[in-house]
Amino acid sequence: MKKSVESLKEEDLSGKRVLVRVDMNVPMDRNGNITDDTRIRDAIPTIKYLIEHRARVILMARLGLPVGDIKNYSLKSLVPRLSELLGFQVMMANDCIGAEVENLVNALPEGGVLLLENLRLYKEEIFNDKNFASKLAYPADLYVNEAFGTSHRSYASTEGVASLLKPAVAGLLMRKELDYFVGVLEDPPKPFLAIVGGSKLSTKSLLIKSLMDKKVDTLLLGGGIIFTLLRAKGRCVGSSLVERHELNEAKSIMAYASAKNVRLLFPLDVMMADKHGAEAMTKVVRVTKIPNDDWMGLDIGPEAIKIYSETLDAAKTIFWNGPMGVYEYDKFAAGTKAIAEKLAELTEKGVTTIIAGGDSVAAVKKFGLADKMSLISTGRGASLELLKGKQLPGLVYLDAEE
Incomplete structure (x- = not known):
């Protein structure tokens, strides 16, 4: 059992590109409306902490069960509520890896937030593919796991990225759970x-x-x-x-x-x-x-x-x-x-x-x-x-x- 993990430190964050694994797998109705935003709200304190310390925040998450076809499971449906909770417009990528993502990350201002597209686009996420994990990690300077609810699974966005990107630390809610x-x-x-x-x-x-x-x-x-x-x-x-x-x-x-x-x-x-x-x-x-x-x-x-x-x-x-x-x-x-x-x-x-x-x-x-x-x-x-x-x-x- 992991008895003690590192958490966020203020001096590590200014200007840094911080890749954050969040759990935003929220329930949706047939019209794509969020029926319970608890998991989004749970991640807000860590996101705000990063913003306040002038980090450039890159969020990655999963939504729904399908792999590959995500037309009904795009994370774009989360952007309005996430933006409302943060008090400013969150940027959205059309993918979670690749050149477009890298360009958006490079253009992200200090205190800005970019949401990557659903990790469910790629079956490599589920199988903890090292090449896929390296593509997720590539644009970032450090990694934050704020998805305690997925930590018992061996995913590319959790175990894989954390093995490649250092520092790799716990988010505020993750740390509270572990405490x-x-x-x-x-x-x-x-x-x-x-x-x-x-x-x-x-x-x-x-x-x-x-x-x-x-x-x-x-x-x-x-x-x-x-x-x-x-x-x-x-x-x-x-x-x-x-x-x-x-x-x-x-x-x-x-x-x-x-x-x-x-x-x-x-x-x-x-x-x-x-x-x-x-x-x-x-x-x-x-x-x-x-x-x-x-x-x-x-x-x-x-x-x-x-x-x-x-x-x-x-x-x-x-x-x-x-x-x-x-x-x-x-x-x-x-x-x-x-x-x-x-x-x-x-x-x-x-x-x-x-x-x-x-x-x-x-x-x-x-x-x-x-x-x-x-x-x-x-x-x-x-x-x-x-x-x-x-x-x-x-x-x-x-x-x-x-």
Whole structure:
């Protein structure tokens, strides 16, 4: 794991051509309109920092899934919003490599910003082609990685360019992510509590064991994963989601918790439903008394919410990944909302709160509490890979901090 990477330094920037890998893979509607500009806004502090220190800023990013044909995925659609956020007109290239790009970079004034065309033009990006990486790096003096969310992938624009262009440093948001995921979680202030939810245990088992390795004191469990664990303990769970092929792994997790002296906290009660949907009939049932019928658990219950909230009050560090229920429906959002509100309250009191994973981040945003947390990770898969102790290709060649 990369424990310490270099970040931006003021004295390195004046007049320099700075190539910045940003994550602007924003969702778009069928008409090409941005439906959520969060990823653009996340990059603005680093871009403004470079502008303020008279750098010449070259932005590269990817949008959409196709390779080659990008007529519906041109980054030109991002220019109006990016220009609005920066307060001046951003220049746009028709390609991401080649003579035109070099000419535009050479003509770029200090404090100017040039957005390169979609990296998806070239399959060489995905395959980390060294020749393509060298063409991306050629017009620049130094490299900044501000795309933490792609750092678990070996791309030409991340690993490739960083191996060729020096200095290669972390952007402001990237550095903040690393400070929390490597700095805080390597030696978290105690008590350290983690909340893990979501639907499938198969996607959470490595994370849960990694948290135990990091000496988490208590793991609060929610979401669909509890039913696979409960079934592994021999409990009836009705028609709740159970990954039968994960029952042995569930037993392994519980044994690992015992060996690591980690407390696994299950909800005392759950919100059951006769079907999955907004029109479902509901009832609260204690987990020890779930009947063997067609009802399914879709949220933690009110008693669980109370106990979980009281347990979290003792924490100094809290990590949260995965919702407590099917929060997309109001009937099953109470558990997830209560956890989000409790973490917002505790953050204000000085507790470190780290939210990672797409669903939990989306839930916190839905409830209007994203700005109340210590860190809302942009990393998605990258943050979880880092937490599991894996080396991220996008960090390997960033300069080490002295």
